[in-house]
Amino acid sequence: MATEVATVELEERAKRAESRRGVLIGAPAFLYLILFFALPLLIVLVYSFASRSSTGATILGNWNLNSWIRVFDSQVAQIAWRSLWLASLTTVFCLVFGYPFAYWIATRSDRARGVLLILVMIPFWSNFLVRTYAIRFLMGVEGPVSIVSQALGGEPIRILFTNTAILIGMVYGYIPFMILPLYAALERMDWRLVEAARDLYAPGWTAFKKVTFPLSMPGVVAGSVLVFIPSLGAYVIPAILGGSNTVLLGDYIVSQFLSARNWPFGSALSTAVMIVMLAATIFYFRRGGRTL
């Protein structure tokens, strides 16, 4: 008969062996991420305190807070505000059109749902650049819509290179990211609760407001995060659809590394943007969601 101490030790040893095995199995991945993700993150942080020579080269010495001070500069604030505004509008539009869409699919028959979903998946999985280009093509002054409107006796359309174009492009690009989590949440929901609400005399809209919508909240949160975050840091869409006078965060950061050659400032900017997004994600999920 084993004594208590010996048995407890053995149980502990078994647990520790399990732990070790778990770490070993994941080690290749964790090590890779530490080397190629955590370390780069740190390097960017370090660079944000570095200084810049007159020729644009980075000096890893002469540590200072200049870049960070500049992050809170009014010019940056303007750009940040513009990006935030655009990202928020994008998220709202995606929600406004995406929620009814997801709800509609979720309330179709089983067979119809399968087909409708595939039809959403196709744009979702299609190449993102190509989709953006398609909108660019459509909206151009020499594009098909223009030709048509001119043929009808009107003006060529001049949406391209405006904020509106960017907004349309972002909604076009990101709305599948809103629809899919919303659909998943609505599909998973227990619809008998809505029936119960109806049984308790709630009219259709009230049942939706008080039962369906709150229950689909995890989907709303997930979808909003999946749209807001990329929209905030968007580079490709504004680059293709926006004008040179509208500077958004994504392009502003990129230019620090290409044209303006101010790597410390660019590092500070990207770190700041990342912190804001991290905070927003944590906040969103604490409020209304589950884990991704």
Added chain:
Amino acid sequence: MAGGPAVELVNVTKRFGDVSAVDEVNLSVGDGEFFSLLGPSGCGKTTTLRLIAGFEYPTYGSLTIHGAEMGLLPPNERPVNTVFQSYALFPHMSVEDNVAFGLQMKKVASAEISERVGRVLDQVQLRHRATSRPSQLSGGQRQRIALARALVNEPEVLLLDEPLGALDLKLRQSMQVELKDLQARVGITFIYVTHDQEEALTMSDRIGVMDNGRLLQVGEPASIYEHPTSRFVAGFIGDINLIEAKVAGPDEVQLSSGRSLSISTRMAPGSSVTLALRPERLELYDPDEAIPDNHIRLPGKVSRKLYYGDAFYYDVEVGLEHPVEVKEENRPGVETYELGDQAVVCWDPSSTNVVKD
């Protein structure tokens, strides 16, 4: 096989943090026995089963199977197989691959595997579904395959974790009979976990009642039912009347209504006891009827009458906090009573159970 009982637990305890899920359990299960662990949810019966299977290790205590210490062996090294509550059939394998799995792991020759799998599938009458997937089977069929998958390995002990819980009543009842017959034929020791006391009573050779991690009483179904040794066991199995009383003398107890009953206890005067009386052991007599001398009697008034088809259940107010429930068979010769009738509740002294706590 070494000597010793099929399964023996000595002082086995399993703690999760501060909580003892299994608390100093001492248990001995004999070869070929159909032993049930019975108790409410969270009583530790499933944890005990998992300790025997090897999915948990005891915090301390000794666990032997046929005399060999197994407490800390991993599950794949124990001569024990489990039928899970959710069946845990491998969804991506056919029925015959599921059943053959254990034998394949033991590197049994494939000819022998085919033969044994075929035989056990015949035993559960599912040979014709050998190539189907679990998802194509009904609940009852899946249950039988889970059983087959465990049995084909001819384990020294078979563990069953509430295997019939997901089935509807009629199916459950027929499966209970089938399982009992199967066990008798195959002769393997079964340890069966359930919260359904009827199941335990009808199927088991012996029952172990658990509550809060402790094993309260072990015995044959009749002795557990008719002679519970604790309030919990008395109340958990079947209907019971629990009447508080104080010992007034060696042959006398006094109820809260002041009435005395001549019941012998071997306890000191002044101690509190509980009388545990099965409703079917109580009889109702008219106040002016002749009552056998030795019967203990409690006069009262009928306050409720329920008709169950095969029996009447009466609630009789006898001046205590709760009415006493009496079960009378519904057949000619047994008098029936109406609401408000005066009646005397009587019972033979041998039907009295005195329990502490």
Added chain:
Amino acid sequence: MTESTTAGRWSERLLGANGWLLYLFLYVPIFVLIVFSFNDNQRVAVWTEFSFRWYGEMLDNDAVLRALRNTLIVAAVATTISTILGTVAALSMERYRFRGQRSADGLLYLPIIIPDVTMAVMMLLFFAQAINIASHVVRLNFGLGTISLAHIAFNIAYVAVVVRARLALMEPQLEEAAADLYASKWQAFRRVTLPLIMPGVAGGALLALTLSLDDVVVTSFVSGPGSTTLPVYVFGLVRRGVTPLINAVSVVMLVASIVLVGISLGLQRRSGKTSPLIE
């Protein structure tokens, strides 16, 4: 869901209209693009006649072909390695408990949350430093290697999320049942766990492949001369203006990605699971 839960008739009509309009919104640009890629005219939007001219030009264009080759190499390497690493990370997180798991969790979710510009900056600075330091010993350069390493870095997290979701869905008792039936840990993994998470692994691989093929910013920051990928190349062209050649290349990329989806859907239907969603 019964009749009583769907909205009234009026709202039904609105919902349906919203639905179909959205489909139009999503598909019209794509269709227009496809149609005009067959347009013979140099002036892109004026339709003259149907022709394969631009596809022919594309096949003759060295830069395009080189970019395509690079894209495929990087995609193949990045997808394979990130799928393996993402899967082991998922297994480690879902089936074991160890200290530092919360930090590991953070490490596995962060790449999904940060914007690609930040990722691009991180990779650029890291490789710049690494090449610098290594230059004392060996001459390294930005190129297909750095691109692949960067792609793997962000793909691991996505694969891990998908595989973890699949693992979480799997009944944990199945692994206990395997052990109960004498399987060692490795046998249980090979015969039970792995087959059951395969759809998740495949889904993760598909996601990694798509992200690799989609990526513009990160790749452009860490590529060197001669190591452009197709999306970066097209991006460069687009910024200079719309040409019919771009239309043709875009359509090819589009068809390729749709074919991939088709394959994945087909595979999933075979394995019995119908929902191709990430979450």
